Amino acid sequence: MNKKILIFIMIVLGLTLLFIPNERKQPVENLGVEIAAGFDVEEIFKNNYIYEITRNVVLYSGQNKEFTENYSGVGDTIGETREERSNKTEKTILQGMEKIYLVSEKQAEVGIKNLIDIISRNPYVNDTGKFVVCEGKAKEFFEYKIPGYNSIVNYIDGLIESSSNDNFVDKNFSVTDILVRVNGEGKNVVMPYISIGKNGIHIGGFAIFKGEKMVKKINMKDAKIMNLLRGxxxxxxxxxxxxxxxxxxxxxxxxxxxxxxxxxxxxxxxxxxxxxxxxxxxxxxxxxxxxxxxxxxxxxxxxxxxxxxxxxxxxxxxxxxxxxxxxxxxxxxxxxxxxxxxxxxxxxxxxxxxxxxxxxxxxxxxxxx
Missing domain, CATH: 3.30.300.210 (Nutrient germinant receptor protein C, domain 3)
Structure with a gap:
């Protein structure tokens, strides 16, 4: 095929795709961008659980201002939480910008394999977001306010990033890193463990996993040496x-x-x-x-x-x-x-x-x- 004809066809296709009406296009005020997801679980009776997943979402107003909102869903399975959440969400939520996946201590003890599974299977979700374990409920952390921050998620992300400067932390907490370690032979997952104290949110130590389940949490003094020996x-x-x-x-x-x-x-x-x-x-x-x-x-x-x-x-x-x-x-x-x-x-x-x-x-x- 003549090179000029090929270039002409590519230009026509590009212009056609550009101007085709897109039913999914919406005003920015009707959209939200998910920047974090929180995972909570409650045991109803032995080995039977109710899951609650909260999405921390950035929304935009007509005055070019942004703010955050939390959208939660509850269900017998993780899939049902999405179904229940969609029934009470008035915005179209865009995925792919997640910075943090916040796992409650109870959920970590129950197991994280199902969380990794649903995240890694979703092509729209950011698999470089960091996994973090929290004391208490993840939903409560998203509701915590810090002056100067539109979202607590940015603060937590900064905590994890800066921890590598002085505590020998090797920042291998992404979805991909966790997936490899949960399924890898001779490997085990560790994650930062955050708490809310008198001076706000801080990294109180590290959570240690055996397979998909958290088995121990250690203080930051021990975690520092563990990270030195591990990294x-x-x-x-x-x-x-x-x-x-x-x-x-x-x-x-x-x-x-x-x-x-x-x-x-x-x-x-x-x-x-x-x-x-x-x-x-x-x-x-x-x-x-x-x-x-x-x-x-x-x-x-x-x-x-x-x-x-x-x-x-x-x-x-x-x-x-x-x-x-x-x-x-x-x-x-x-x-x-x-x-x-x-x-x-x-x-x-x-x-x-x-x-x-x-x-x-x-x-x-x-x-x-």
Whole structure:
């Protein structure tokens, strides 16, 4: 076919599609944009539940102003919640801009597989939105107001984004990330756990899952170490403290390598952490900036303190959490074979885990004054 004729046909088709009347076109005042979904559940009797899903929607007024509204639906199944919600929604709701999928603690304990299923099957839904677990009901979080924010969703999204700066958080909380981990061998889901306190909404810790169900929540102190041991390349602050007046803080970037092997029929994991850091505060060693020996001393103290914290967490993981929240099983499965029916949570619980930490101070800030 002649090239000019082909171009002419493409132009005609494009103009035709552009000017074809579209019955779905509506004034912006009749539309809403969904930016978050909240998942709540209530157990009526054993293994029988009522689901409530709330959509946080941005609406537009005639004065070029925007505001948010919550639309909830209740049903015996997740599909029924949509049906019930559509009977009381006066706007056409557009999907695809979701930032947050907020899961109540009760729903997380019941399971999240059905939530991931309905989200991942819907081609209009944003699969890069972040999953977060909340204390209490998700619907109540959407109703919470913070001065300066049109929607609480933007605040929560900012919380999750900023958490990666100082707490070694690896931001793998999207729909795709969660789907891979729920179904992946040797993998387990973790999610930020948010609460409403005296000072507003904050990340109080992390929720740990085994399969699709939440089995434990840990405080932020433990979550920081878990994230350090779990992530491949993360950023966070480590502290050496003698007392309230004598301490040193380092802002670090951590890189992790894991070696997996068997010794006397027992699985062994060597976790090697290399951290490069900058001095943030120094109220501990006044000669740090002028004596190489003091620098080496601080690096050694940092390594010793961090190894202790890591070993303390591993003990807690084995004895209390009883779940491979560090995803060490993925390394063993990759080396020794997949689809063998192995319970990697049990294997990791019975394994030997060695921690090796290397700290290198590369920047001292402005130094003393």
């Amino acid at each position: 491949r390349k993360t950023r966070g602050i480590i502290t050496i403290q003698k007392d309230s007046e004598h301490y040193l803080d380092l802002s670090t970037i951590s890189r992790k390598k894991v070696k997996c092997y068997k010794k006397d029929d027992k699985m062994v994991f060597d976790i090697n952490l290399k951290l490069k850091g900058q001095v943030l505060t120094n109220e501990l060693h006044k000669k740090l900036y002028e004596d190489v020996k003091v620098v080496k001393q601080v690096e050694g103290e940092s390594e010793k303190e961090l190894e202790k914290q890591c070993n303390d967490f591993i003990y807690k993981m084995k004895k209390d959490i009883k779940t491979d929240c560090l995803e060490l099983g993925r390394y063993a499965a990759a080396k020794f074979g997949r689809r063998t029916g192995t319970d990697w949570n049990k294997v990791v619980q019975d394994s030997e885990i060695n921690i090796n930490v290397s700290v290198d101070i590369v920047n001292f800030g402005r130094g003393d004054y």
